[in-house]
Amino acid sequence: MSRFARKPAPAASRDAVRAALAEVRAVYADLDRRPVERACTRLTECCQFKRTGLTPSVTRGEALLAAQALRATGRKQPPPSVNGACPMLDALTGKCLIYADRPFGCRTHFCPAAGGPYARRDVLDLIRRLEAVDAALGEHDGPKPFLAALDAVS
Numbered sequence: 397m398s399r400f401a402r403k404p405a406p407a408a409s410r411d412a413v414r415a416a417l418a419e420v421r422a423v424y425a426d427l428d429r430r431p432v433e434r435a436c437t438r439l440t441e442c443c444q445f446k447r448t449g450l451t452p453s454v455t456r457g458e459a460l461l462a463a464q465a466l467r468a469t470g471r472k473q474p475p476p477s478v479n480g481a482c483p484m485l486d487a488l489t490g491k492c493l494i495y496a497d498r499p500f501g502c503r504t505h506f507c508p509a510a511g512g513p514y515a516r517r518d519v520l521d522l523i524r525r526l527e528a529v530d531a532a533l534g535e536h537d538g539p540k541p542f543l544a545a546l547d548a549v550s
């Protein structure tokens with residue numbers, strides 16, 4: 397590690413992780429209540445990372461929730477990626493394994509069919525809350541690409 401590299405976030409207590417997971421879920425629930433027209437019909441276009449060249453950035457709190465949601469499916473690790481798609485996209489069913497707990501970026505993405513991206517001003521307060529969760533967890537490096545974020549909490 398370079399002398400200038402940041403140290404990894406310290407291990408958080410169980411209570412801190414529990415509080416982080418609850419707040420991330422609350423942020424997602426508040427997002428669902430925003431009066432922004434959305435129509436995600438699970439086309440899964442946004443899950444095709446290699447094809448689109450776009451991957452959601454995810455905070456540490458969100459990665460912890462995604463990892464917990466994955467464990468709830470009986471898996472310890474995401475399945476291998478197929479054709480460069482998000483590994484959370486089940487190759488058998490074509491559905492997201494963690495849809496109820498999918499990251500913020502998967503909910504506010506660019507998908508034209510779902511209504512295009514959210515305006516940042518419409519969700520800035522929620523982004524700040526996700527940042528506050530990470531600060532409470534001792535993570536100050538900002539969001540990471542989804543798979544890197546998952547690796548960091550595995």
Ligand code: SF4
Nearest residue numbers: 443482484485492502
């Ligand atoms: S977490 Fe789910 S919704 Fe998000 S990119 Fe992966 S498969 Fe798609």
